[in-house]
Amino acid sequence: MFDTLTDSFKNAIGKIRFSDDGTALKKATTELRKSLLKADVHHKVVKELVTTVENETRKMGIGKDNFLRALHAELTRILTIQGNQGFVFASKPPTVVLMIGLQGSGKTTTTGKLAYFLKEQKKKKVMIVAGDLQRLAAVEQLNQICTQIDVTLVSDENAKPTEIVKVALERAEKELYDVVIIDTAGRLAIDDKLMEELAEVKKVANPDELFYVADAMTGQDAVRTAQTFKDKIGITGVVLSKFDGDGKGGISLGISQQVGAPLRFIGAGEKMPDLEQFIPERVVGRLMGAGDIEGLAEKTASVIDEKEAKRITQKIKKGQFSFNDFLAQMEQMKKLGSMKSLLGMIPGMGNMAKQLGDMDLDNSDEVKYIKALISSMTPKERAEPSLLTNSRKRRIAAGSGLEQQHVNRILKQFKTAAKMAKKFSGKNGMKQMESMMGQIENRGGLKG
Ligand SMILES: Nc1nc2c(ncn2[C@@H]2O[C@H](COP(=O)(O)OP(=O)(O)O)[C@@H](O)[C@H]2O)c(=O)[nH]1
Ligand SMILES: [Mg+2]
Secondary structure: OOHHHHHHHHHHHHHOOOOOOHHHHHHHHHHHHHHHHHOOOOHHHHHHHHHHHHHHHHHHOOOHHHHHHHHHHHHHHHHOOOOOOOOOOOOOOOEEEEEEOOOOOOHHHHHHHHHHHHHHOOOOOEEEEEEOOOOHHHHHHHHHHHHHHOOEEEOOOOOOHHHHHHHHHHHHHHOOOOEEEEEEOOOOOOOHHHHHHHHHHHHHHOOOEEEEEEEHHHOHHHHHHHHHHHHHOOOOEEEEEOHHHOOOOOHHHHHHHHHOOOEEEEEOOOOOOOEEEOOHHHHHHHHOOOOOHHHHHHHHHHHOOHHHHHHHHHHHHOOOOOHHHHHHHHHHHHHOOOHHHHHOOOOOOHHHHHHHOOOOOOOOHHHHHHHHHHHOOOHHHHHOHHHOOHHHHHHHHHHHOOOHHHHHHHHHHHHHHHHHHHHHOOOOHHHHHHHHHHHHHHHOOOOO
């Protein structure tokens, strides 16, 4: 997710080889400045960061460790803006969130993602309110999202946004909702009449949070527009959407400072799980190549049922991993969002994530074939892969519409995977895994 930025820092750090070497420090800061600018970090932010890092390193004594220390401190400082971090619940529920921003910035999608995050990871009762009633399509879009993630939607195409909000809040209070997220109408550009309407909605909603959704692809434009929203309505947090489309990611470093409100979430994909909390401390770790173990643990723990995970681990250890377990695992993986974003959180795996690209578990052909194959098996066959004789394989091939050879290949892969899993679940499993990954990376086996 922060590949380009992480590379920038790595390159700069690499320039400092010896202690007390002023020329090396100059080289490092020049490299840092150049690559940050190239990554689209705002020039003022770059200047401040580079100057501070240089001065602080000199003060502490030139050397790699002190350079790293100074960089760490400065990154933390520029990312930490006064205000809430991550998602903060109001002392008295429901926590009311108003989503604002330009049309097409990703408000509606982010509304759904945020609801999904709160429901799945924080186990909260969430309501979404359709405050964008200008377009029928907008309500329909929210309808689809809410059905998909199973969250209550309050909407009424014949009422004014302020009326809907009033009704929704009364209901939220009565039915003990934890969070109410209000999606609002888009504006193509700053428009006085719509701003007034938004101000009215704000008055009625009395929100705990005003999240400004900025499209990362529009870069500095998003930041400039934020200022107007801030002056006219107010902003308590920024959500950066479409971060997956912004190859450089530099905007994430400057936006909190520039808008004067903390960056709270990053959206990196069109699917509901593609939203991550932006916690400065953790992000700095990732930027400096140390991974985000806390973030990963949080994300995994919320979707993986602990008991189920234990059960599966036991089965793997005994070599009893079945097709049913495989399907269950696939479902859990899907909830975790893209593989790529997960890999990026593991220390040292950032490079691999970059090479891997996006593995789409929903739409990959291979996954579709495997599912077709498994659904053509009898329950007994699913539970006991060793039952699969040649005649059974022929029947399954016919049933799933796959070639016999293809069926054989998938089954063989499955067997190998189950064996590997068994091996890795043993005592030195993690070590073996690491050495294997190392080999792959060294060979460049994942490139292309
Ligand atoms: N790739 C990608 N697309 C996104 C993301 N967030 C939103 N979109 C897409 O951007 C378009 C506009 O989003 P929408 O939520 O309707 O914007 P709104 O007008 O502000 O409500 C839609 O096609 C979304 O699927 C994201 O994080 N990544
Ligand atoms: Mg919308």
